[in-house]
Amino acid sequence: MSEPASRPEFPHPERPHPEIPPPERPLSIVLADDAVLLREGVRSLLEEEGLEVLASVGDGEALLYEVSGHRPDLAIVDVRMPPTHSDEGLRAALRIKREHPGVGVLMLSQYVAREYASELLSTEMPGIGYLLKDRITEIDGFLRAVRNVAAGGTVIDPAVVRTLLRSPDQRRAVSRLTPREVEVLEAMTEGLSNRGISERLFLSMSTVEKAISAIFDKFELLGDEQTSRRVRAVLTYLEEQ
Numbered sequence: 001m002s003e004p005a006s007r008p009e010f011p012h013p014e015r016p017h018p019e020i021p022p023p024e025r026p027l028s029i030v031l032a033d034d035a036v037l038l039r040e041g042v043r044s045l046l047e048e049e050g051l052e053v054l055a056s057v058g059d060g061e062a063l064l065y066e067v068s069g070h071r072p073d074l075a076i077v078d079v080r081m082p083p084t085h086s087d088e089g090l091r092a093a094l095r096i097k098r099e100h101p102g103v104g105v106l107m108l109s110q111y112v113a114r115e116y117a118s119e120l121l122s123t124e125m126p127g128i129g130y131l132l133k134d135r136i137t138e139i140d141g142f143l144r145a146v147r148n149v150a151a152g153g154t155v156i157d158p159a160v161v162r163t164l165l166r167s168p169d170q171r172r173a174v175s176r177l178t179p180r181e182v183e184v185l186e187a188m189t190e191g192l193s194n195r196g197i198s199e200r201l202f203l204s205m206s207t208v209e210k211a212i213s214a215i216f217d218k219f220e221l222l223g224d225e226q227t228s229r230r231v232r233a234v235l236t237y238l239e240e241q
Contacts, residue, residue: 026052027150030070032063032089033078033108042076042136049143058082060092067096067103074104074127074150097125104149108133129155129191141190148191156189176218184211 029046031053033039043053055066059082067075075096081088093105104127129149135157136142145155174182187197197208 026050027074027147028052028054028070028072029146029150030054030063030066030072030075031056032058032060032075032081032092034058034081034085035078038133038136045136045139045142046146051146060088063089063092064095067100071100072103074106074146076106076108076146079107079109097128101125101127103127104152105129106131106146106149106155108136126152126154129153131155131157132159145191153191154189155191158186158190177215181211181215181218184208185215188212188215 029051031039031043031046033042036058039056039058043056046053054070054072055062057063057066063075063077063081075093077089077093079089080086081092090107093107096103096105106129108131110133127149129145131142131145135145148155174185177185183201184197184203187200192200194205194208194212197203198205201208203211
């Protein structure tokens with residue numbers, strides 16, 4: 001009696017094929033805004049990009065509850081939410097950074113509020129962003145900001161930077177910078193890497209590196225950790241409010 005033909009071996013259904021890497025976990029987000037249409041529009045945009053929105057809420061208390069339960073990569077938060085529509089979102093964001101420093105926080109605001117940006121960014125913690133809501137329609141830039149902040153970067157809306165530069169104190173703080181160095185610093189506030197700045201401003205990498213080095217020198221930012229000095233250079237805009 002002949003032996004039955006051996007069956008071909010297939011990977012175990014519960015075990016991934018050794019040559020196929022497991023899929024990357026999607027970026028996880030908790031979204032908070034009391035404007036339902038805007039909130040759901042942002043949610044739809046994020047999910048279309050393959051990001052995972054774990055919860056979508058309309059007030060600060062619900063935001064804190066969901067962040068505590070899910071521990072997402074990022075919280076996207078409206079500055080003004082119920083009940084007073086003043087700074088509930090900001091207060092919730094600051095509490096998130098105190099209690100869950102690994103969660104990135106991207107604040108959204110209807111208009112430039114210098115004091116809010118200053119208070120949030122002065123935490124000097126990684127993973128902080130402040131954007132005007134108008135930036136959401138600039139989809140590529142908005143998604144880049146989402147990913148940068150979730151990865152621990154600092155992103156500040158260019159309109160906020162321009163507003164701060166108009167104040168006398170801030171003009172004095174940056175008066176030693178050349179126009180080129182100001183352009184590079186503005187790009188840094190958006191969380192762009194050296195290569196991203198090079199592409200944005202059509203500069204060579206060496207020119208970008210020299211400009212950043214000059215910014216550090218003129219702001220007297222010493223130390224070897226470039227990431228820390230980049231954040232501190234951005235914060236120099238905000239420290240004399």
